[in-house]
Amino acid sequence: MTGKTHIIGGVAASLAFAQITNYEPIILLGAGAVGALIPDICHGGSKIGRTFPSLSKIINAVFGHRTFTHSLLFLAMAAFLFFTFLPNEALAAGLLVGMGSHLLLDMATKNGIKLLFPFKMRVRFPVTTKTGGTAEHMIFALLSLLSVYFGYSAFDFVY
Known part of the structure; x- marks a missing residue:
């Protein structure tokens, strides 16, 4: 999937998640969009890989593409780090929801992912x-x- 599809996937997933939580929707929305890009840090040509080229090269050299950063292990480690060190629970949750949406979308590609890495x-x-x-x-x-549907509900627009 391309970066724009991952971003909109993270947005949709985070706004859907806002429907079942009491977290602030705007925080979930932003975090979901960012979180949806994180797993592709292993690919130098991705949006996040171009933003952090040195880190991307190191991760790709050690793990390759769609392996560790596209796994449940990575998701669990990120959850631990986010909920331990981030100042806002909604931010942590939104990042994780976005990351999860990324994994689901990449499972819809021919190459799939190494979800159960190692x-x-x-x-x-x-x-x-x-x-x-x-x-x-x-x-x-x-x-x-x-x-649009979940955003309309999450932000309680009144006309």
Whole structure:
């Protein structure tokens, strides 16, 4: 999936999460968008990889792409760090929701992810899409609509 699809996925997921929590929706929204980019730190050409090129190169050299940073182990470690060191619980939760949305979206690609890293098994959905293909554009559109729907509910717009 492309960066824009991951961002809108993080936005949609965080706004959906806002429906079932008492966290501040605007914090979840921002954190979800950022969190959705974090797993791709292992790829130098990604939005976050270009922002932190040295860190990206190190992580890629040690683990490769779509391995450790796309795993439940990484998600659990991030949860521990976020809830221990971040000053706001909504920020931590939003980052994790965004990261989780990233993993789900990458499971919809042909290559899948190593969700159970360090085990080498790749996990993907039975039906997959090509990054940047027509199906991804349709997923982007659907996630955009879901973001509007959940955003409307989360922010209690009154007309």
